[in-house]
Amino acid sequence: MKTRLGCLSNKSDSCSDFSEFLPPAQETAARSLKLSTDEAEQWSESFDVLLSHKYGLSAFRAFLKTEFSDENIEFWTACEEYKKIKSSAKLVSKANKIYKEFIDVQAPREVNIDYRTREKTRRCLEDPSPTSLNEVQAKIYSLMEKDSYPRFLRSKMYQDIINRTHAKCQRRSV
Template identity: 80%
Template sequence: MKTRLGCLSNKSDSCSDFSEFLPPAQERTTRCLKLSNDEVTRWADSFDILLSNKYGLAAFRTFLKTEFSDENIEFWLACEDYKKIKSPAKMMSKANKIYKEFIDVHAPREVNIDHRTREETKNRLLEPTPHSLNEVQAKVYSLMEKDSYPRFIRSKIYQDLLNRTQIYCQRKSV
């Protein structure tokens, strides 16, 4: 992490390089993204704040990958995209894709949900609406909020990022 956070610059009020949390394609086009210590600190205030911040979301995704549970955030994000679809044909296609990838018992990235929720979701997706995935999405969100999020806040990824932004900001203010 030290080498990846080595892009600190005195030219910005922000405090830490965040390129390590970007997907490779974005990493090539973005040399050095900055974060303030206040921004990173706010992620610990609530799960919603973390998810609403693109860098917080990226850090959380990175953390979940280390825990081999990134299917949860990927499913949640797929549901967020699904809700924006207006075309019934596209909605049906996206619903089927989400079901096959995350909900089906044989899904390659199966999320951990109970049998009843799985069956109800399957039935709702026979005639999908923008709200067809709300219940299952809420369950996965709750699981992440109660389980993964507290571990993320205690994780080395978050603590290192918090410490490095704090140290950098202190150096800048001297």
């Protein structure tokens, strides 16, 4: 974690490459990619913009880890992957995995949902379809959008990202 967030320390000049936020397998390929100030500033336009940007999603995930609530973004991402499954056998398998990891009471990465939503989701997953997780995913999305996202935008992490990308652009134009 410290290594991945090391780019945000005051001593680092490498924050615009953001490979530090990516899993090790993607890190090498991403080293050549750069983040512009405009891209980072666009993350503040909407939560959807943040989540649709590869580095935005990675930065938000890293932020949630610092708040010990990364299960929310992991759950949301798992639901996005779930919706894309075409095979009914794989749909059942993925639905069970998501339920056991995130939704079941005392799940290892249990998301914060009310009893009614949990029970409704459990019933929906008895015969899963690509839309079975839509309601619970929407609740977690809303929670992140209203709670975590504003804190992310005010965080030192995000401000450092903006400052580093801006400083890097300033150095290039000199």
